[in-house]
Amino acid sequence: MIKFATSIRLGVVKKETVSPAYNGLKAYMQFVVNKLYYRRYFSLDRKNIPPEGTSFLIVSNHQNCLNDAFGIFFAFPDRRIRFIARADVFSIHPLVTRLLHRAGVMPAYRMQYQGEEALPKNEQTFQETEENLLSGHPVLLFPEAGHQPRRWLGTFAFGYTRMAFAAAEQSGFRKEVFILPACNHYSDYFAFRSDMLVRFGKPVSIQPYYELYKTKPRTAQREVNKLVREQIREMMLDIRDLEHYDDIDFLRQSSFGVRFSRSAGLDSRSLPQKLEADKELVSLLEQKKVSYGTVRELREKLENLGLEEGQLENPPSLLRTAMEALLLLSTLPLAIVGLWPYLFVRLIPKHFTRKLQDPMLYGSYAMVVLILGLPMAFLLTVALEWPFVGAWALLHACLLPLLFVFEVYWLSLGRRTLRDFRFHHAGRRTVRDLKEQRNLTFERIRKELDI
Amino acid sequence: MINPALIQQLNAAIADEFEVEEQALVADAPIQETLELDSLSLVDLVAVIENVTGVKLKGMDVKQIQTFGALYSFIGENL
Numbered sequence: 001m002i003k004f005a006t007s008i009r010l011g012v013v014k015k016e017t018v019s020p021a022y023n024g025l026k027a028y029m030q031f032v033v034n035k036l037y038y039r040r041y042f043s044l045d046r047k048n049i050p051p052e053g054t055s056f057l058i059v060s061n062h063q064n065c066l067n068d069a070f071g072i073f074f075a076f077p078d079r080r081i082r083f084i085a086r087a088d089v090f091s092i093h094p095l096v097t098r099l100l101h102r103a104g105v106m107p108a109y110r111m112q113y114q115g116e117e118a119l120p121k122n123e124q125t126f127q128e129t130e131e132n133l134l135s136g137h138p139v140l141l142f143p144e145a146g147h148q149p150r151r152w153l154g155t156f157a158f159g160y161t162r163m164a165f166a167a168a169e170q171s172g173f174r175k176e177v178f179i180l181p182a183c184n185h186y187s188d189y190f191a192f193r194s195d196m197l198v199r200f201g202k203p204v205s206i207q208p209y210y211e212l213y214k215t216k217p218r219t220a221q222r223e224v225n226k227l228v229r230e231q232i233r234e235m236m237l238d239i240r241d242l243e244h245y246d247d248i249d250f251l252r253q254s255s256f257g258v259r260f261s262r263s264a265g266l267d268s269r270s271l272p273q274k275l276e277a278d279k280e281l282v283s284l285l286e287q288k289k290v291s292y293g294t295v296r297e298l299r300e301k302l303e304n305l306g307l308e309e310g311q312l313e314n315p316p317s318l319l320r321t322a323m324e325a326l327l328l329l330s331t332l333p334l335a336i337v338g339l340w341p342y343l344f345v346r347l348i349p350k351h352f353t354r355k356l357q358d359p360m361l362y363g364s365y366a367m368v369v370l371i372l373g374l375p376m377a378f379l380l381t382v383a384l385e386w387p388f389v390g391a392w393a394l395l396h397a398c399l400l401p402l403l404f405v406f407e408v409y410w411l412s413l414g415r416r417t418l419r420d421f422r423f424h425h426a427g428r429r430t431v432r433d434l435k436e437q438r439n440l441t442f443e444r445i446r447k448e449l450d451i
Numbered sequence: 452m453i454n455p456a457l458i459q460q461l462n463a464a465i466a467d468e469f470e471v472e473e474q475a476l477v478a479d480a481p482i483q484e485t486l487e488l489d490s491l492s493l494v495d496l497v498a499v500i501e502n503v504t505g506v507k508l509k510g511m512d513v514k515q516i517q518t519f520g521a522l523y524s525f526i527g528e529n530l
Contacts, residue, residue, distance in 0.1 A: 111490035116510040119494060145489065157489035218470045222487060 015052055016137060018080050030074050032371050036401055042197035042272055043075035049180065050203050052079065053136040055167060056178040057129075059160055059228055060198075061153050061236050062142035066364035068184045071198040072140055082132050084108045084125060084141040087118070104137075108159070110145055126163050133167040133177060140182075143225075147360050150245055151185075151237045156229050161221035164206050165213050173210045178203040181228050183235035185275050190362055192345075192408045195271040201231040237278050240286060247292040248285055250299045252278045255313040256442050263451065290448050294441040301434060306422045312435045316420040324417040331410060338407035341377035341400065345369050374400060453504075453527035461503045461526075462519075468499050478520030485519075506530055 034041040050056050058081065062068050069083055087107035090097045106125040109118040129139050143156035160179065168177045181201035188194035204227050206213075206220075213220035239248050251257060261268035261277035268274045302309060328335075349365030378397045385393030423431065466473040469486045482488065488496065493510045501507050506529045516522050 111493065111510055111514070116494070119490060119510075122491070155487075157491070158487070159489070159491060162491070216470050218492075 016080055016135075018078065022080065023078075026073075029070070029371055032374060032401075033070055033367060034074060036404060037192060037367055037370055038196050039193040040195040040271065041071070041074070042195070042199075043071075044197060044199040044272060046075055046200060048200040048202055049076070050178055054178060055133040055136060055175055056138050056180050056203060057133065057160055057164055058138055058140040058180045058182055059143055059156075059232070060140065060182040060184060061232050062144050062147045062184075063149075063151065063360065064184065064186060064189055064363050065147050065361055066367055067186070067196065068142065068147075069140065070367065071184050071196055072182055075198050075200070076138070080104060080137065082106065082129070082137055082139045084129065084139065086110065086146075087114055087121075106139075108141070108145075112146075122159070126159070126166065129163045130167040130170055133164070134171055134175060138180070139163075149360055150242070151239050151249070152242065152245075153229070153233050153236060153238045156225055158218075158221050158225060161206075161224050164224070165209075165217065165221065168206060168210060168213075173214075176205055176207045178205050179224065179228050180204075181231040181235070183232055185236060185271065187271050187274070189360065191412075192366070193405065193412075197271050197275065199235050199272075201235055204228055204231070237275060237282060239282055244292045247295040247299065248282060250309070251285070251295060251445070252281055254309040256445065257281060260451070284449050284451070288449055290445055294437070294444070298434070298437055298441055301437075305426055305430070305434075306419060307426065307434075308419060309438065311419065311423050312431070312438055315431070316423055318424060321417060321420040321424065324413060324420065328410070328414055328417060334403075335407060335410045338403040338410065340381075340403075341373050342404055342407040344373055344377075345404070370404075374404075453523045453530065457504060458523055461500065461523075464499050464503045465496070468495060476519055478523070479518050481518055482513075482516060482522060490514075500526060504530065 058072060060068060060072060069085070073081060073083075082104035084106050085100070085108065087109045089105075090100060090107045106128055107121070108125060109121045111119060114121075132139050141160055143158075143160050144154040145157040145159075146154075148154055164177045164179055168175060180203045183199045183201070185197050185199075186194060187196075204224060206224050209220040209224055212223070239245050241248060252260075257274075257278065258268045260281045261274060264277050264280060266273040266277040268277065298309075345366060348369045349362050352365050353359055353362040377400055381397040381400065382393045385396060389396075462473050462476045465471075465476060465486070469492070471485060475485055482496075486492065486496065490510070493514060497508050497510050497513055500513075504526055506526050508526070508529065512525070513522070516525055
């Protein structure tokens with residue numbers, strides 16, 4: 001058992017000094033993730049983050065592995081936060097293990113991954129977390145005990161409430177411990193230059209439950225968990241109808257969802273506003289028990305033809321498609337240059353994701369490869385090109401981040417142009433039939449929803 | 452087959468440990484939802500079962516069991 005210093009037990013905390021190296025590294029990571037990887041990053045309701053020195057755990061939904069952790073990490077610009085992560089990342093390589101410890105990451109052992117016999121090892125993490133809490137160092141964890149493959153909220157394991165109450169107990173119940181609910185949301189899990197948001201709920205004080213905890217610890221934990229989970233659920237997009245998940249997702253992303261946003265006075269191009277509109281739409285769809293047969297049919301037809309619903313809403317003209325193709329061809333040399341280092345950032349994560357058979361890990365790998373790969377690509381570019389082009393190599397190396405962004409947009413335009421070609425190839429009759437089917441389907445759903 | 456008196460004793464111990472009403476622990480009640488089990492409390496459940504019945508079960512085995520009725524049968528088979 002770790003013995004806490006008296007100052008910690010009584011909750012006397014000093015402001016934590018963050019080293020310039022830590023801040024520098026964080027600033028670099030923030031640039032790569034928030035400026036290159038994402039198009040836009042939103043951190044909302046940061047006013048809810050308790051002031052420095054407060055004992056609090058940050059608890060969030062979990063869908064996109066490392067991206068979720070980074071999203072919350074960057075919302076704390078001048079503070080250090082600690083993390084609890086699945087224990088298997090500690091066994092990748094001894095160097096990774098050391099780095100994780102230095103970064104304040106603690107392992108969580110789970111029955112389904114590490115086996116029952118590994119569970120007692122969690123005691124060390126629990127004690128370190130309690131110590132951190134009493135020292136006023138926030139700790140982030142994801143109580144769903146694994147990431148979800150979709151936009152929905154799983155059940156919570158009670159490890160976090162145990163740690164919060166145990167920390168309070170260590171202080172003789174004199175220290176007020178909080179749980180800060182947080183939510184992550186993405187416009188697209190897998191695409192570069194997509195949007196991400198993190199939102200913070202109102203901190204939940206567990207102090208009102210101290211007396212209950214003394215006699216009924218599990219009941220106190222359940223009550224706190226109910227409050228925290230409900231706050232997270234209210235902030236996020238939680239599609240509970242898993243049977244019709246793909247149909248609901250299709251509707252919210254289609255022109256139906258865009259119109260719904262507009263009618264609610266919300267801008268679907270802004271992720272925070274789109275999230276609010278989507279939450280309202282999903283809640284309405286689940287309440288009214290809409291029938292999704294024709295939605296599925298339409299969705300599958302579009303998928304089979306390689307088309308998108310948006311093309312029925314705004315059909316691409318032949319002239320526009322030709323202009324796009326011309327633009328792509330004229331910028332092809334730059335796109336070839338931009339393949340370095342884009343190709344590695346794309347292919348390495350794909351390889352590992354396929355190997356681990358978990359598509360939700362793609363974002364994590366891509367982020368890590370981008371963060372580590374950029375400085376390496378910079379050095380390699382200078383080293384390989386300098387003998388041939390001299391100082392121009394330095395210019396090329398400095399432009400790598402811009403080339404990466406260019407490559408993402410060039411390929412995205414390429415995919416869109418291909419889709420537009422498919423649209424023209426499908427023929428007027430097919431498009432007319434699809435449009436008619438879509439209009440009838442959307443009209444029927446509008447009636448069913450009474451909107 | 453597990454003795455009804457042992458079931459009663461086990462239910463009392465589970466209700467006490469997990470702070471739930473004993474009446475909720477009926478044969479067709481789902482274990483996970485009724486006790487709000489996570490992997491750590493699953494270990495606690497295994498310990499309660501062992502204390503009352505002397506049967507040492509594996510957490511992973513108990514995790515697969517859906518209802519209290521199935522749990523009692525499983526314990527009965529291992530008595």
